[in-house]
Each structure stands twice: as structure tokens, then as C-alpha cells.
Amino acid sequence: MSTEGTSGNQGDILLEMRGLRIEGQAEEAWQEIVKGVDLTLHRGEILGLIGESGAGKSTIGLAAMAFARPGCRITGGSIVFDGIDLLAASERTRRELRGVRIAYVAQSAAAAFNPAHRLIEQFVETPVEHGIKTQTEAEADAKDFYKRLLLPDPDNIGYRYPHQVSGGQLQRAMTAMAMACQPDLIIFDEPTTALDVTTQIEVLTTIRDIVKQFDTAAIYITHDLAVVAQMADRIMVLRYGEQVEEADTRTMMASPTADYTKTLWAVRTFRKTERSERDAEPLVAVDHVTAAYGNVPVLHDVSFEIYRGRTLAVVGESGSGKSTAARVITGLLPPREGRVLFGDQELPGDYRQRTKSQLRHAQMIYQMADTAINPRQRIRDIIGRPLQFYLGIRGRELDHRIRALLEMIEMDASEFIERFPSELSGGQKQRICIARALAAEPEFIICDEVTSALDQVVAEEILKLLDRLQQELNLGYMFITHDLATVRAIADDVVVMLQGKVVEYGPKDEIFTPPHHEYTELLLSSVPEMDPDWLDSVLKKREEEGLMESVSES
Amino acid sequence: MSEPGHAAGPQTADAAPPPPRQRGWRVAWRELKRAPWTAKLGLLVVLGYVFIALFAPMLTPYGEAEVVGRQYQPWDDQHLLGTDNLGRDMLTRLLYGARNTIGIAFLTTCLAFLIGGTAGILAALLGGWMDQLLSRLVDILMAIPQLIFALLLLTIFGTSIPVLIVIIAVLDSTRVFRLARAVGANVAVMDFVEAARLRGEGLWWLVTHEILPNVTAPLVAEFGLRFCFVFLTIAALSFLGLGIQPPTADWGSMVRDNATLISYGDITPLLPAAAIALLTLGVNFVVDWFLHKTSGLRDEH
Numbered sequence: 113m114s115t116e117g118t119s120g121n122q123g124d125i126l127l128e129m130r131g132l133r134i135e136g137q138a139e140e141a142w143q144e145i146v147k148g149v150d151l152t153l154h155r156g157e158i159l160g161l162i163g164e165s166g167a168g169k170s171t172i173g174l175a176a177m178a179f180a181r182p183g184c185r186i187t188g189g190s191i192v193f194d195g196i197d198l199l200a201a202s203e204r205t206r207r208e209l210r211g212v213r214i215a216y217v218a219q220s221a222a223a224a225f226n227p228a229h230r231l232i233e234q235f236v237e238t239p240v241e242h243g244i245k246t247q248t249e250a251e252a253d254a255k256d257f258y259k260r261l262l263l264p265d266p267d268n269i270g271y272r273y274p275h276q277v278s279g280g281q282l283q284r285a286m287t288a289m290a291m292a293c294q295p296d297l298i299i300f301d302e303p304t305t306a307l308d309v310t311t312q313i314e315v316l317t318t319i320r321d322i323v324k325q326f327d328t329a330a331i332y333i334t335h336d337l338a339v340v341a342q343m344a345d346r347i348m349v350l351r352y353g354e355q356v357e358e359a360d361t362r363t364m365m366a367s368p369t370a371d372y373t374k375t376l377w378a379v380r381t382f383r384k385t386e387r388s389e390r391d392a393e394p395l396v397a398v399d400h401v402t403a404a405y406g407n408v409p410v411l412h413d414v415s416f417e418i419y420r421g422r423t424l425a426v427v428g429e430s431g432s433g434k435s436t437a438a439r440v441i442t443g444l445l446p447p448r449e450g451r452v453l454f455g456d457q458e459l460p461g462d463y464r465q466r467t468k469s470q471l472r473h474a475q476m477i478y479q480m481a482d483t484a485i486n487p488r489q490r491i492r493d494i495i496g497r498p499l500q501f502y503l504g505i506r507g508r509e510l511d512h513r514i515r516a517l518l519e520m521i522e523m524d525a526s527e528f529i530e531r532f533p534s535e536l537s538g539g540q541k542q543r544i545c546i547a548r549a550l551a552a553e554p555e556f557i558i559c560d561e562v563t564s565a566l567d568q569v570v571a572e573e574i575l576k577l578l579d580r581l582q583q584e585l586n587l588g589y590m591f592i593t594h595d596l597a598t599v600r601a602i603a604d605d606v607v608v609m610l611q612g613k614v615v616e617y618g619p620k621d622e623i624f625t626p627p628h629h630e631y632t633e634l635l636l637s638s639v640p641e642m643d644p645d646w647l648d649s650v651l652k653k654r655e656e657e658g659l660m661e662s663v664s665e666s
Numbered sequence: 667m668s669e670p671g672h673a674a675g676p677q678t679a680d681a682a683p684p685p686p687r688q689r690g691w692r693v694a695w696r697e698l699k700r701a702p703w704t705a706k707l708g709l710l711v712v713l714g715y716v717f718i719a720l721f722a723p724m725l726t727p728y729g730e731a732e733v734v735g736r737q738y739q740p741w742d743d744q745h746l747l748g749t750d751n752l753g754r755d756m757l758t759r760l761l762y763g764a765r766n767t768i769g770i771a772f773l774t775t776c777l778a779f780l781i782g783g784t785a786g787i788l789a790a791l792l793g794g795w796m797d798q799l800l801s802r803l804v805d806i807l808m809a810i811p812q813l814i815f816a817l818l819l820l821t822i823f824g825t826s827i828p829v830l831i832v833i834i835a836v837l838d839s840t841r842v843f844r845l846a847r848a849v850g851a852n853v854a855v856m857d858f859v860e861a862a863r864l865r866g867e868g869l870w871w872l873v874t875h876e877i878l879p880n881v882t883a884p885l886v887a888e889f890g891l892r893f894c895f896v897f898l899t900i901a902a903l904s905f906l907g908l909g910i911q912p913p914t915a916d917w918g919s920m921v922r923d924n925a926t927l928i929s930y931g932d933i934t935p936l937l938p939a940a941a942i943a944l945l946t947l948g949v950n951f952v953v954d955w956f957l958h959k960t961s962g963l964r965d966e967h
Contacts (some may be wrong), residue, residue: 442864463864471866484857488879501865552865 127153133188133593146353156327162343164567168353169333173299211238219302221282225274232270257288261318280311308429309638338640342647384579390419395588401450412434423589425603433612434592458560472502475549479561498551504556539570556588596639708951719765726758731913740881771897782839786846804840849881890953
């Protein structure tokens with residue numbers, strides 16, 4: 113239970129920030145990015161910091177260790193950790209604290225581990241370096257923590273290199289590392305954001321358990337409300353470096369007071385309107401496709417159809433073959449067996465053998481809008497090129513069409529047409545990608561995780577835009593995602609994939625109504641809900657059904 | 667802004683976009699004013715050399731190969747830097763030398779970039795056997811020490827200026843190839859290149875519109891460095907007698923021709939060498955600044 117255990121030691125303050133101000137350097141000028149935040153953390157308490165990107169969550173998290181990223185500086189306020197004024201303390205004192213009494217768990221464990229050293233070597237480093245434990249003690253400790261964090265084969269897993277364990281395991285190994293010196297405070301910076309839902313749930317569970325076991329205080333930074341509801345005792349909402357509101361988890365979830373918090377709480381409510389029935393003939397049919405990268409098979413006998421005016425959501429964890437299916441349809445990966453049909457004609461397996469019109473009708477929108485548009489081209493050229501290339505439009509007509517497209521994606525043409533991508537925000541870039549796909553006047557569009565790199569509020573706008581465009585232009589979408597909330601919002605039909613095979617395929621309502629296939633059930637039940645008791649109830653249910661074993665295996 | 671370095675995390679929110687950008691020349695001028703003094707000095711030196719190279723005939727009353735007096739005359743009013751081993755005006759030779767050496771080096775570097783840059787980007791883009799073929803060929807060429815290889819080829823093909831240019835360009839293009847291939851490969855795997863391929867764009871478009879604009883910065887920086895190396899190679903070859911042939915003035919051969927004077931404590935023969943050193947320094951200052959500006963070497967966040 114997340115809200116218990118705080119009342120007893122209310123007076124025992126571990127960390128206190130008063131009027132914290134941090135500036136960041138942008139374009140050679142200093143801008144305030146944290147504007148006077150107060151934060152109080154008691155021993156053994158978990159505080160959730162929530163907000164969109166740019167809200168200053170991570171910056172505040174790092175400031176708890178009196179650390180500022182390069183290009184940032186702490187300019188005002190006070191940070192007192194267990195009676196020590198961190199801003200007045202010497203760099204040496206701070207270094208003594210970091211890793212020993214305050215630990216940090218980064219979002220991407222893969223990037224935070226040194227790939228050249230074994231896990232256990234990295235675990236042992238801090239306690240031995242600080243002279244707290246001997247090598248043997250620390251190693252025994254590591255194995256103990258690996259066991260507590262439910263890592264498989266705890267006695268030996270430490271001797272593996274970071275690339276030899278899965279993402280979820282690595283994130284738990286990182287948590288174990290943070291626990292190495294049994295710190296008073298751990299800062300978790302989006303520890304599960306990069307993980308699949310089924311992996312996320314096990315990491316969340318173990319993190320929560322270990323923090324409770326050792327009565328460690330924690331600052332839990334995330335943009336996912338449902339996650340923070342499971343983890344935190346108290347929640348603080350941040351926006352533009354300012355505190356919006358703060359309350360204990362239940363109060364916050366039940367009755368947020370600030371308007372901004374309410375809008376945050378209201379996302380994930382978007383549902384598209386019901387679409388017309390399927391046409392008799394599918395627009396695109398993937399017919400018994402088997403595909404492999406070299407000798408590694410990735411798709412096994414996969415079949416599904418995409419219909420005009422409808423959205424097919426392809427769901428699955430990373431490595432399930434979702435994106436590979438898209439690569440087969442676009443012709444980047446010719447299938448070993450089976451075929452891809454467009455209308456009644458079979459598409460050549462290799463995109464280089466397809467006709468211009470076949471290429472035109474299958475457009476793609478990517479996950480990372482940053483890398484999907486050429487940073488050295490102006491918006492005019494990015495959107496204009498498909499018009500020129502496929503439709504042969506030139507001169508004034510071209511300019512006219514580009515402006516019409518920008519209008520369509522709700523961007524002001526005169527303001528944006530001459531800009532470079534670097535002068536746009538993440539959401540705007542994704543809109544440009546959509547406009548580029550639309551410029552080709554396609555029949556269907558493949559959307560590969562198009563919202564997963566965006567904040568929830570922005571993601572919702574993109575989904576609404578895509579939905580509106582589908583209604584207006586009668587487009588067929590293939591929507592690849594690992595986020596089931598997105599599937600609920602926009603799908604008409606759903607394909608559930610696991611290890612390169614189609615597990616379940618059918619209309620959305622059918623898939624989302626029980627009885628489910630076992631894997632679909634696991635997937636569905638792993639999506640965090642806003643209810644603070646959700647995690648406990650799921651765990652309880654799984655224990656009863658014996659599903660937990662399959663979770664730990666993955 | 668406040669959350670850099672999150673590779674997989676949520677990207678920037680819909681914050682206020684930056685103000686519209688100014689036009690090219692004004693930006694360049696503003697950047698120049700903000701440049702460090704070394705870069706300004708370097709630019710001044712380079713421009714000075716270009717000026718001398720362009721207007722050499724107007725800056726001196728004598729002809730390039732004209733014998734104007736006795737050999738090894740000391741510095742005086744008539745011949746500011748004295749005369750050389752054949753009685754030609756030293757200053758005149760120095761000015762014309764700028765024209766020849768820089769002109770040839772520039773041409774050679776351009777050719778090297780045309781060959782190496784194109785091949786490198788193609789190798790990055792096409793991959794597979796084409797990449798293997800080109801890369802192995804370059805490996806073979808690079809396995810032989812450059813100066814010795816150049817000497818060998820020059821003895822075989824003769825020492826005319828066109829041959830000199832082609833040989834040095836081909837040998838230097840191997841270095842350009844490596845760089846172009848490396849930076850090109852980084853861009854070639856980006857989604858926007860895949861999007862362009864899926865659009866059905868041809869090879870020419872991919873090279874000129876998708877890859878090239880994204881690799882200009884490192885290539886331009888490399889151009890400056892390459893230029894220096896080519897320049898030094900030519901000077902070295904001339905010093906050895908296989909570079910630019912007399913009576914054409916050239917700094918490398920000028921050092922050699924007048925080397926005897928050094929024994930008498932006269933610094934005149936070192937002036938062409940100093941001219942080479944100064945230009946190399948100037949170009950490097952400019953290149954350093956340019957690299958700094960474009961590669962984000964400053965602690966950018």
C-alpha cells in the first residue's frame with residue numbers, strides 16, 4: 113500500500129528545498145528553468161514529480177544531489193539534506209553524499225551502464241570506492257539485492273555484461289546498484305518510460321517493494337500519471353519550472369484543484385467516433401507473410417488486412433515484429449514467403465521494383481519526427497517534394513498546395529513555410545511528417561509509434577488530427593503501437609503480436625471484451641490505471657491465477 | 667531545454683518557437699563579429715594571400731622569370747628582398763609563388779574532394795559490394811606512404827602540372843573518402859533518407875539533397891585541413907625537384923634553390939618557408955573556428 117507508513121515519521125524531514133532557482137543556458141543567454149520551487153521530503157516517503165517535458169522535473173531531481181547539468185546552474189534558494197546545507201557544502205562533501213546517501217536511477221539503464229564492465233563490477237564500485245564495504249562484502253550484497261529484485265539466477269547474473277540482459281532486468285540491476293550503499297534517498301528519473309508495459313509492471317513492483325523494505329525515501333519523476341499513482345505517497349505537479357499543486361496521492365487523483373492538473377488528468381479520454389462498416393474488399397492485405405533478417409526469423413505466417421477509412425492497430429512488445437510487418441508492407445524487407453496485396457494487385461517484395469503510384473499510396477509516419485525530416489530542408493521543400501515528385505505540381509500551384517496542407521494540419525502557413533525543422537517543437541515536427549505523408553495523396557498511411565515520443569497532451573492532439581484526416585480523406589491507417597491507451601482511442605481493428613506471430617486479430621470491441629487470449633489478457637492487465645490501488649489489485653489477481661511466473665520469465 | 671540527453675524520452679513540448687531567422691549574409695556577418703581573434707587573424711591572412719595571388723603582376727615591376735641583376739644580391743631599395751641564385755627578384759618570385767602554389771593546391775584539393783567525397787557518399791548510401799570494392803581500393807592506396815607513392819607516380823608519368831594535380835588529388839582523395847563515408851553512413855541510416863528512398867527518389871537526389879547538406883560542415887572543415895596538406899605535399903615535392911618545374915616560381919623549390927645562402931647567415935631562403943607556415947596557420951585558425959561552430963564542440967545543452 114502506497115499511502116501508509118508516512119504518518120508515523122511526519123516530523124522527520126530528510127530533504128528540504130526552499131525557493132530553488134535554476135537557470136539554463138540557451139542561445140548564449142541564461143534563462144530561468146526552475147522558478148522558486150519548495151519541496152519537502154520525509155524519511156521513507158515517496159514523492160512523485162509529474163509534468164510534461166520541459167517542466168523541470170529532472171532538473172529538480174538532480175538538484176536534490178546539488179548537481180546541475182552542464183549548461184545549468186543553481187542560482188538561488190536552499191537545499192538541505194539531513195541537516196547539511198548542500199549549496200554551502202564543499203564539492204567534496206557533496207561527492208561523499210552522492211552514491212552513498214543519495215542515489216540516482218536514470219531513465220535509460222542501457223545508456224547509464226558502462227558496456228565494457230560486468231554488472232557486478234559496477235555495483236561494487238561505489239561501496240568499495242567510498243570505503244564502506246570490502247570487495248567480498250559488496251559482491252555478496254549485490255547477489256542479495258539481485259535476489260530481492262527478482263532477477264533470474266541472482267548468483268550469476270552479475271557476471272554478465274549489460275548487453276547480455278534484457279531492458280527490464282537492466283533497469284532492476286540499476287535499482288540494485290542504487291541500493292548498494294543503502295542510501296537514504298533515491299531519485300528515480302522515469303525508470304520505466306523506455307520499457308514495455310509487461311516489463312514495466314515487474315520493475316514497478318520490485319522498485320516499490322525494495323524501497324519499502326529499506327524504508328528509503330524516493331523522488332519518483334515521471335510524466336505518466338497512472339504510474340505515479342501506484343508509486344508515490346505524495347504528488348507534486350510541475351509546469352514551466354513552477355509548482356502547480358501538491359497533495360497526497362489519493363487527494364490528488366480524486367480531486368485535483370488546479371486547471372492545469374485537470375487537463376493532465378483529462379487526457380487519455382479521447383475516443384474516436386465509430387467508423388462505418390468494413391468495405392467488402394480490403395485496401396491492403398498481408399497474406400501469410402514469413403520474413404527474416406538474414407538468418408534470424410522475425411515474422412511467422414502473419415496475415416491481416418487494412419480497410420479503407422478504418423484503423424488497424426498493431427500491438428505488441430518490442431521485438432514482437434510490429435515494425436517488421438510495416439517494413440514488409442513498404443517493401444524495405446522482402447518477405448521470404450507470402451505476399452502483400454494492394455487492392456487486387458500483388459506488390460513486388462522490394463520497394464525498388466514498385467511503381468511510383470504503388471509507392472505513393474503507401475506513406476509512412478515515423479516515431480521520431482526529429483530524424484524523419486531532413487534538418488537542412490525548409491518546411492516548404494519537405495512538404496513540397498512529394499507534390500512535385502508524384503503529382504508534378506510546380507510554381508504557384510505548388511505554393512498554393514503547400515499552404516493548403518499546412519492549413520490542414522492546423523499550422524499557420526505564412527509563419528511556418530520558410531522555417532527549418534529545428535525551429536519547431538516536437539509536436540509541430542510530427543505534424544509536418546503527417547503533412548508530408550498527406551502530400552502524396554495516399555490511400556493508406558503506416559503510423560509507426562507516432563505518439564510515443566510526445567507528451568500526453570501533445571500526443572492526444574496528434575491523435576485527434578489523424579482521426580479528423582481519416583474522416584475527411586477516407587484513409588486507411590496501420591497504427592503500430594505498444595500503448596494500449598492509444599489503441600483504445602483510435603483503433604477499429606486490432607492485431608496482437610507476440611514473437612513474430614499474430615496472437616489475436618479482430619475488431620477492437622471483440623479484442624477488448626473478455627474472454628481474452630492469455631497474452632492479450634497479460635498485456636491488457638499490465639496497462640497502469642489511474643487508480644492508486646491498481647497495482648496491488650493486479651498483483652493479487654495474478655497471484656491467484658498464477659500469471660506472475662510468466663511475467664518474471666519475460 | 668531543461669531535459670537534454672533523454673534519448674528515448676518525451677521530446678520537447680509545444681513551447682514557443684524561436685523568432686524567425688535572419689537572412690544568410692547578416693547571420694554570417696554577425697557570426698564573424700563574434701568569432702575569436704584567432705579566427706579573424708586567420709581569415710585576414712587567407713584573404714591577404716588570395717589578394718596577392720590574384721594581383722601578383724600589379725604588385726611588382728618585374729616579371730616572374732626575369733633576370734634583373736647579379737645573383738644573390740643583398741636587400742636594397744631596388745630589390746627589397748634581394749635576388750636569387752639566377753639573379754631574379756626574390757620578392758617578385760615570392761608573390762608569383764603564392765599564385766602558383768595556392769592555385770595548384772586549391773585545384774588539387776577541389777579535385778580530391780570531388781573524387782573522394784562522391785565515392786565516399788556513394789559507398790555509404792549503396793553499401794554492400796560497392797562499399798567493399800571502394801573501401802578496399804582505398805585501403806590499398808593508403809597502404810603505400812603518400813610522398814613515396816607520389817614520387818613514384820611522378821617519375822612514371824612525368825612532371826607536368828596537370829599530372830601533378832591529378833596524382834596528388836587521387837592520393838589525397840583516399841582520406842576524403844574515409845571521412846565522407848563515415849559521416850555519410852551516419853546520415854544514410856536516418857529515417858528521412860529511408861522516407862526519400864520509399865518515395866522512389868533516385869540516387870542523385872539522395873546524394874545531393876538528403877546526404878550532402880547534412881555532411882557539409884565536417885567536409886568543409888576537412889577541406890581546410892586537406893588544403894594545407896596538399897599545399898605541403900606540393901612544396902615538399904618541389905623541394906625534391908619533382909613538383910612544380912622551373913622557371914615557374916614556387917615556394918618549395920625557392921627554398922631549395924637558395925639554400926646555400928643559409929650557410930652565410932642570410933634568412934632570405936627561409937622567407938618562402940615562412941610564407942607556407944603562415945598560410946597553413948591561418949587556414950587552420952579558420953577551420954578550427956568553423957569546426958567549433960558547426961560540430962557543437964562547445965558544451966551545448
